[in-house]
Amino acid sequence: MLDEIKPPEEQGLSIDGSRRDFLKKSAVAGAGVAAIKLGGAVPLVASEPAVEGGIPVEKLTVRLSINGKEHTLPVDTRTSLLDALREQLEMTGSKKGCDHGQCGACTVIIDGRRQLSCLTLAAMCDDRKVTTIEGLAEGDKLHPMQAAFIERDGMQCGYCTPGQICSAVAMLEEARNGEASFVTENLNAVARGQKLTKAEIQERMSGNICRCGAYPNIVAAIEDVQAGGAK
Amino acid sequence: MRPFAFKRAAAPADAAKLVAANKDARFIAGGTNLIDLMKEGIDRPNELVDISRLSLSVVRSLAGGGVSVGALTRNTDTANHPLVKKDFPMLSQAILSGASPQIRNMATNGGNLMQRTRCAYFYDLGTPCNKRQPGSGCGAKDGLSRYSAIFGWSESCVAVHPSDMCVALAALDAVVNVQSPDGRERKIKFTDFHRLPLNSPEKDNALNHGELITSIDIPKNNFAANSYYLKIRDRSSYAFALVSVAAGLEIDKGVIKQARIALGGVAHKPWRASEAERFLVGKKAEPGVFQQAAELTLRGAKPLSENGYKVKLAQRAIARALRRAANV
Numbered sequence: 001m002l003d004e005i006k007p008p009e010e011q012g013l014s015i016d017g018s019r020r021d022f023l024k025k026s027a028v029a030g031a032g033v034a035a036i037k038l039g040g041a042v043p044l045v046a047s048e049p050a051v052e053g054g055i056p057v058e059k060l061t062v063r064l065s066i067n068g069k070e071h072t073l074p075v076d077t078r079t080s081l082l083d084a085l086r087e088q089l090e091m092t093g094s095k096k097g098c099d100h101g102q103c104g105a106c107t108v109i110i111d112g113r114r115q116l117s118c119l120t121l122a123a124m125c126d127d128r129k130v131t132t133i134e135g136l137a138e139g140d141k142l143h144p145m146q147a148a149f150i151e152r153d154g155m156q157c158g159y160c161t162p163g164q165i166c167s168a169v170a171m172l173e174e175a176r177n178g179e180a181s182f183v184t185e186n187l188n189a190v191a192r193g194q195k196l197t198k199a200e201i202q203e204r205m206s207g208n209i210c211r212c213g214a215y216p217n218i219v220a221a222i223e224d225v226q227a228g229g230a231k
Numbered sequence: 232m233r234p235f236a237f238k239r240a241a242a243p244a245d246a247a248k249l250v251a252a253n254k255d256a257r258f259i260a261g262g263t264n265l266i267d268l269m270k271e272g273i274d275r276p277n278e279l280v281d282i283s284r285l286s287l288s289v290v291r292s293l294a295g296g297g298v299s300v301g302a303l304t305r306n307t308d309t310a311n312h313p314l315v316k317k318d319f320p321m322l323s324q325a326i327l328s329g330a331s332p333q334i335r336n337m338a339t340n341g342g343n344l345m346q347r348t349r350c351a352y353f354y355d356l357g358t359p360c361n362k363r364q365p366g367s368g369c370g371a372k373d374g375l376s377r378y379s380a381i382f383g384w385s386e387s388c389v390a391v392h393p394s395d396m397c398v399a400l401a402a403l404d405a406v407v408n409v410q411s412p413d414g415r416e417r418k419i420k421f422t423d424f425h426r427l428p429l430n431s432p433e434k435d436n437a438l439n440h441g442e443l444i445t446s447i448d449i450p451k452n453n454f455a456a457n458s459y460y461l462k463i464r465d466r467s468s469y470a471f472a473l474v475s476v477a478a479g480l481e482i483d484k485g486v487i488k489q490a491r492i493a494l495g496g497v498a499h500k501p502w503r504a505s506e507a508e509r510f511l512v513g514k515k516a517e518p519g520v521f522q523q524a525a526e527l528t529l530r531g532a533k534p535l536s537e538n539g540y541k542v543k544l545a546q547r548a549i550a551r552a553l554r555r556a557a558n559v
Binding site: 052053055056057058060076077078080099100101104107113114115116119120121123124167171174178179180181182184187188202203204206207208 | 232233234235236237259262263266267270271277279281283307310311316317320323324327328330331332333334336337468469
């Protein structure tokens with residue numbers, strides 16, 4: 001019987017454990033199954049093959065600063081920042097939606113700017129300062145944008161939400177710094193501390209797709225924060 | 232993804248040498264297009280040379296007017312730079328119309344010039360594409376051609392160049408500064424930088440392997456007060472252009488002294504409407520004249536089975552962009 005169809009308690013997983021714990025443990029169990037199906041000949045994590053398709057697989061050590069904490073991490077040159085976060089550092093807040101830079105679910109803030117972690121090589125992030133959704137709250141105190149998303153119900157399934165929130169936080173900072181958008185009427189009249197209209201917010205958030213269509217509530221949450229924070 | 236070696240270049244000349252020494256090596260900076268192409272298996276380099284930390288992100292005034300923007304200046308920073316916004320607002324508008332904020336925060340100016348077509352056949356490994364695999368044929372020409380070219384295409388390729396920024400740079404007569412692997416530097420006129428597909432659509436531009444873009448110069452002009460970038464797309468944000476128009480006019484007492492028009496979404500490169508530009512000189516800046524210029528431009532269009540709509544769309548877009556530029 002495959003592990004994945006046994007009830008959790010028979011797999012040695014506590015039924016009191018959180019859903020997240022369960023999913024993480026199941027993923028590990030699932031990986032074991034995959035290795036067995038391949039005859040156990042393909043190690044999935046440990047002792048990488050030295051050569052793949054005639055090309056040596058190269059490993060690098062990168063220093064990543066994630067949410068103020070330093071991590072020294074061995075990575076394959078091919079590893080995206082998103083995979084390093086999710087698979088190696090077990091920070092699964094940043095989501096893998098399309099993995100091709102089209103959906104924005106993987107948005108993180110690198111050196112103060114929102115960027116796509118799925119199109120960023122971990123190898124290129126040496127000494128960069130990365131903020132993920134896990135780094136926005138201060139202890140138990142939610143970031144105002146997180147609180148506003150809850151208050152305004154700015155989500156349905158929630159999968160795009162970490163990306164939406166990271167994007168929105170950095171977006172308001174861009175606006176405060178006087179950055180323009182395509183719908184800005186007069187490029188040369190943009191001032192620091194500008195207040196964004198609904199149309200401006202929509203345009204500036206267009207890189208974050210919400211499959212459930214929670215857009216009106218997302219925009220409302222952002223307007224709340226711009227106006228002085230969620231209640 | 233195919234494994235690759237990762238190297239960090241110490242200087243532009245060093246980067247050019249590293250890439251020139253290996254035909255399967257590529258420069259990487261923003262990575263927004265290259266990483267995607269590598270994930271898809273469309274580009275399969277065995278070595279990446281990281282140029283993202285080189286000092287090529289300066290934006291400065293040129294002697295005698297004009298502005299130079301660094302190859303590694305991020306698209307966002309270029310669009311928001313005071314020198315660019317003030318003297319070349321059309322360039323800021325074009326950049327801000329492209330991609331998403333996250334991508335503009337990552338993408339560099341040099342990379343914007345180097346991005347590959349988004350033709351669906353180029354992206355689909357199961358279909359023929361001469362750009363991806365020379366000699367395999369063109370799936371788009373007699374296939375799904377709604378997004379394809381109406382100017383300058385060949386039997387071997389009907390793909391269009393995806394950039395907005397490049398359409399403005401073509402209209403602005405920019406010049407691309409290039410570091411060659413042999414240590415020399417050369418300048419390429421922007422209108423000569425991208426090429427038509429002819430019989431070798433795998434080659435997008437005039438660069439030789441290993442040549443590195445270092446900066447882009449935009450010469451002084453008098454279009455700032457009367458310029459506009461119009462982009463028509465399937466949705467109002469975060470989509471490639473069906474047709475776009477960069478228009479710049481120099482108007483003196485209602486009479487056009489100079490005109491620049493470039494189109495995006497219609498050809499393998501930004502398409503300059505030179506005949507219309509010449510036609511406009513000496514004419515009054517008024518809607519009827521703009522309409523004639525637009526009709527003149529589309530006279531040579533050769534639509535495919537599914538993109539005939541682009542002829543009318545481009546015509547109207549040119550006339551509208553010129554009206555917006557002239558404020559009439």
